[in-house]
Amino acid sequence: MTGDERTQKFYEQVMPHLPVVLRTAKFLCRNPEEADDLVQDTLLKAFNNLESFKPGTNMQHWLMAILRNTRIDRVRSGARRNSDVPLTEDFDLADDRTPAPPELAGQASGQDEATLLNALSDQVIIDALHELPEEIRWTLLLVDVHGHDLAEAAVTLGVPAGTVKSRCFRGRAMLREKLNSHAKAIGLAGKQ
Amino acid sequence: MNSPFEQDAVAMRLRKLAAMPVDTSAASARIMTAIPRAEARRSFKLSAYWSRAAAVAASLIIAVTLLTLSFWPNEAVASPAEFARIHREMVRGETPAMVATSFEQANRLIAEQWNGFSGFTHGTSPDWVPHACCLRDVKNAKVAFALISIDDKKVSVAVARAQDIRSPAGKVETHNGQRYHISTVDEFTMVMTEHDGRWVCLTGEKDASALIDAANKLGF
Numbered sequence: 001m002t003g004d005e006r007t008q009k010f011y012e013q014v015m016p017h018l019p020v021v022l023r024t025a026k027f028l029c030r031n032p033e034e035a036d037d038l039v040q041d042t043l044l045k046a047f048n049n050l051e052s053f054k055p056g057t058n059m060q061h062w063l064m065a066i067l068r069n070t071r072i073d074r075v076r077s078g079a080r081r082n083s084d085v086p087l088t089e090d091f092d093l094a095d096d097r098t099p100a101p102p103e104l105a106g107q108a109s110g111q112d113e114a115t116l117l118n119a120l121s122d123q124v125i126i127d128a129l130h131e132l133p134e135e136i137r138w139t140l141l142l143v144d145v146h147g148h149d150l151a152e153a154a155v156t157l158g159v160p161a162g163t164v165k166s167r168c169f170r171g172r173a174m175l176r177e178k179l180n181s182h183a184k185a186i187g188l189a190g191k192q
Numbered sequence: 193m194n195s196p197f198e199q200d201a202v203a204m205r206l207r208k209l210a211a212m213p214v215d216t217s218a219a220s221a222r223i224m225t226a227i228p229r230a231e232a233r234r235s236f237k238l239s240a241y242w243s244r245a246a247a248v249a250a251s252l253i254i255a256v257t258l259l260t261l262s263f264w265p266n267e268a269v270a271s272p273a274e275f276a277r278i279h280r281e282m283v284r285g286e287t288p289a290m291v292a293t294s295f296e297q298a299n300r301l302i303a304e305q306w307n308g309f310s311g312f313t314h315g316t317s318p319d320w321v322p323h324a325c326c327l328r329d330v331k332n333a334k335v336a337f338a339l340i341s342i343d344d345k346k347v348s349v350a351v352a353r354a355q356d357i358r359s360p361a362g363k364v365e366t367h368n369g370q371r372y373h374i375s376t377v378d379e380f381t382m383v384m385t386e387h388d389g390r391w392v393c394l395t396g397e398k399d400a401s402a403l404i405d406a407a408n409k410l411g412f
Contacts, residue, residue, distance in 0.1 A: 016377045023214045117205035144206035174201040
C-alpha cells in the first residue's frame with residue numbers, strides 16, 4: 001500500500017468512525033484533553049496499522065480494540081501523569097473482586113425505572129460511568145452503548161463471553177445504584 | 193438489583209448515549225494536521241521544486257481554473273457521518289421536522305420551502321408512508337429528508353440536486369446498470385446514487401441490498 005493509498009483508505013474508512021471513537025473516549029476519560037489525546041493516538045495507530053485490518057470485518061470493532069489498547073498503554077505509561085485514572089484502577093480486574101451492590105428497597109417497576117433513568121441527563125449518566133471500574137465501564141460501553149454482542153465484546157476485551165455477561169450484570173447494577181442515589185439526592189426518586 | 197426489567201432499563205438508557213452529539217471538529221483538525229490528505233501532500237512536495245517559470249505557469253493555470261470554477265456547479269461531497277447524524281436526529285425526534293402522512297404531502301411540504309423540489313419519489317408510488325420530512329442545508333446544498341419505515345426499521349430518504357452534491361469515494365455496487373455508493377457509519381448503512389439529475393441517499397439499520405432495493409422502488 002502506497003502512502004497515498006493508505007491516506008485515502010484512512011479518510012474513507014476510518015475517519016467516518018471518528019464520532020464513535022471520540023464519544024467512547026469521552027466516556028472513558030473525565031478530562032476532555034485526555035480524551036482528545038487518546039483519540040489522536042488511537043487514530044494514528046489505526047493509520048499506521050491499516051494493513052492489519054481485515055476487509056469484510058467490522059471497522060468499528062477494530063477501532064475499539066485499538067482504542068482499548070491505546071488507553072491501557074496511556075494509563076500504564078508516563079502519559080498518565082495527567083490522566084484521570086487512579087493507579088490502583090483495574091485493567092486486571094478480577095470478576096469476583098467487585099461485589100454486586102445490595103438490593104435496593106422500594107424498587108420501581110420496569111417502566112418506572114426506565115422513566116426515571118430517562119429523566120436523568122446524559123452528563124449524569126456519564127459521570128456515573130466514570131465512577132465505575134475501568135473494565136466494567138468498558139464492558140458497558142461495548143455491549144450496552146455500542147450494541148456489540150457478548151462474543152464480539154469478549155474478543156475486544158480478551159475475556160470469555162461469560163465474563164462479559166457477568167460484568168454487564170454487575171455493571172448495570174452498580175450504575176443503577178449510583179444513579180438511584182443521584183436521583184434521590186435531586187428529588188427525582190423517593191427517599192428511603 | 194437483579195430484576196431483568198431493571199437490567200434492561202439501565203441497558204436501554206446506556207444505549208441512548210450512542211446518539212449523544214459530539215463535536216468532532218477539534219479532533220478532526222488534529223488528525224488532518226497529523227495525516228495530511230494525499231492531495232495536500234502532493235502539492236506541498238511539488239512546491240519545493242517549483243521554479244519561477246513554473247510558478248508563473250501555475251498562476252496562469254490557477255487563474256484559468258478559478259475562472260472555470262466560477263461557471264461550474266458548486267458540488268459538495270456528501271459526508272456519511274453527517275447523514276448518519278441527521279438520520280439519528282430524525283429518528284429520535286431531535287430535529288425540527290414536519291409530519292407527513294404520504295409522499296404527496298411530504299413533496300408538497302418540502303416544495304413550499306424549496307421552489308422546484310422534484311419530490312422524494314421518481315415516477316413510482318411505493319407502499320411506504322413517510323412519518324416526517326424536513327429540509328436541511330448540507331454543505332450549502334439543499335437536501336430534503338423523509339423518514340419512512342421498512343420492516344419496522346426507520347430509513348431516511350435524502351434527496352438533493354445531483355449538481356449540488358456528490359457521493360463520496362468508496363465502495364460501489366452496480367445493479368441493473370445503476371451505480372450505488374455504499375458507506376457505513378456506526379450501525380447505519382448508507383446507499384447513495386444519482387438518477388436524472390437527482391441525488392439520493394438512503395440511510396438506516398438495513399443491509400445495503402435492502403436499501404438498494406428500496407432506492408429502486410423509489411425510482412432511483
